Amino acid sequence: MIKISTSFDAGSVVVKDAGDPANIRLALRPDNASDFAQWFYFRLQGAAYQHCTMHFENAAASAYPEGWEDYCAVASYDRQNWFRVPTRYENGVLTIDHTPLANSVYYAYFEPYSYEQHLNLLGDAQGSGLCQIDDLGSTVQGRDINLLTIGNQVESDLKIWLIARQHPGETMAEWFIEGFLGRLLDPQDPTSRALLDRATFYVVPNMNPDGSVLGNLRTNAAGANLNREWENPSLERSPEVYFVREKMQQTGVDLFLDIHGDEALPFVFVAGTEGVPSYDSRMADLETQFKQAFSAASPDFQDEYGYEKDAPSQANMGMATAWVGEHFRCLAYTLEMPFKDNHNLPDDDFGWNGQRSLRLGEAMVSAIWNVSDKLR
Incomplete structure (x- = not known):
């Protein structure tokens, strides 16, 4: 069973539907007291060796939608070694495609500094x-x-x-x-x-x-x-x-x-x-x-x-x-x-x-x- 969580330092994402790993529906969460939205950082569990497609459906409404052009999200298994994963921006939706090699993986907008x-x-x-x-x-x-x-x-x-x-x-x-x-x-x-x-x-x-x-x-x-x-x-x-x-x-x-x-x-x-x-x-x-x-x-x-x-x-x-x-x-x-x-x-x-x-x-x-x- 897939689980997405953000209950840690700097965690941020809105989960709309995580039932199907091929169509995980997400949204960017705005800053706590303003409308700025761009940062995301979340943990995905239970999807080892499954191809996961994660859609940020409100990416066009982010603070800097031009920031998604030629952008790739970062991922890590241990929160120390981060690497880029395939990401695309089409029709106002930001999509991450990745097959995690372990049951616990983190995704973020950029390498965090806790x-x-x-x-x-x-x-x-x-x-x-x-x-x-x-x-x-x-x-x-x-x-x-x-x-x-x-x-x-x-x-x-x-x-x-x-x-x-x-x-x-x-x-x-x-x-x-x-x-x-x-x-x-x-x-x-x-x-x-x-x-x-x-x-x-x-x-x-x-x-x-x-x-x-x-x-x-x-x-x-x-x-x-x-x-x-x-x-x-x-x-x-x-x-x-x-x-x-x-x-x-x-x-x-x-x-x-x-x-x-x-x-x-x-x-x-x-x-x-x-x-x-x-x-x-x-x-x-x-x-x-x-x-x-x-x-x-x-x-x-x-x-x-x-x-x-x-x-x-x-x-x-x-x-x-x-x-x-x-x-x-x-x-x-x-x-x-x-x-x-x-x-x-x-x-x-x-x-x-x-x-x-x-x-x-x-x-x-x-x-x-x-x-x-x-x-x-």
């Missing part, structure tokens, strides 16, 4: 002896908003901030942070050692713990899209942004990176601050140097495809990159990774995944080092 992994990441960072954990406050549902501080914390240090997972379903962002921290905290890495002589890093690995556990794509437990709250956050609706912004104002910011994933574009790219009022030729030159350095550090990065640039003074100041870049007059970027595959370096078996996100995080250390003497 709250338990998040807590382990914090513990490993603290255990390095180079990092301290601070509690900035609590989320809507009472989870901790933790900040990792790495460096000497002297006034002369550059102040470099990285945040990730404002949108909780973009799990590649926390995989990126894991890779970044792994290299930055490596005492044998000369680039990291040199950087930490020059800069203090402030890292928020997960801006949206509530949404992550709830299995939301884009919002927190109150239904707020955190990356639209930066101009005027509130303790009631967006405490995650409120507390992080408050800490930034205490420390200052010389470089800001906001790590995300994009549903539709099959590339790694950045979006900057061209649309903020203070944008000038110095910032344009600094952006160019950063992108060249990042391209040299990782062939996965490219600058040909991405979002359309904002017109002068037309940036949405509710977005983190725009608000931080303008308020602190600093280099600020949103980094986007694909949910699909990187079309510049495709991998048929795994597509873009957690490990590739992690490696990109490692490469970011080199890019930051390259521009560190120009940030002030």
Whole structure:
């Protein structure tokens, strides 16, 4: 007998009919307090060696239906090793075709990053002896908003901030942070050692713990899209942004990176601050140097495809990159990774995944080092 369940961290799907393995009818479940729907993560049991066809019947009504084009879902038997499975999008229906080789298999929109992994990441960072954990406050549902501080914390240090997972379903962002921290905290890495002589890093690995556990794509437990709250956050609706912004104002910011994933574009790219009022030729030159350095550090990065640039003074100041870049007059970027595959370096078996996100995080250390003497 087939069973589909989601009673675990980030589990999310609506089961309409699972009686026939050849015609399993599913639906995407919206975020708990908003209409955004795209993330799914569920466990299928009792179907070993049976060909299963799973239809998401409301895929056309998802937040980003263009994200289903050329997309393949991920699957795992042990929740550690994830691989892509045949997936197609036709007539508004997303269909997964797969014959599981065991009685228990998991399917997800992208390789998950659990709250338990998040807590382990914090513990490993603290255990390095180079990092301290601070509690900035609590989320809507009472989870901790933790900040990792790495460096000497002297006034002369550059102040470099990285945040990730404002949108909780973009799990590649926390995989990126894991890779970044792994290299930055490596005492044998000369680039990291040199950087930490020059800069203090402030890292928020997960801006949206509530949404992550709830299995939301884009919002927190109150239904707020955190990356639209930066101009005027509130303790009631967006405490995650409120507390992080408050800490930034205490420390200052010389470089800001906001790590995300994009549903539709099959590339790694950045979006900057061209649309903020203070944008000038110095910032344009600094952006160019950063992108060249990042391209040299990782062939996965490219600058040909991405979002359309904002017109002068037309940036949405509710977005983190725009608000931080303008308020602190600093280099600020949103980094986007694909949910699909990187079309510049495709991998048929795994597509873009957690490990590739992690490696990109490692490469970011080199890019930051390259521009560190120009940030002030």
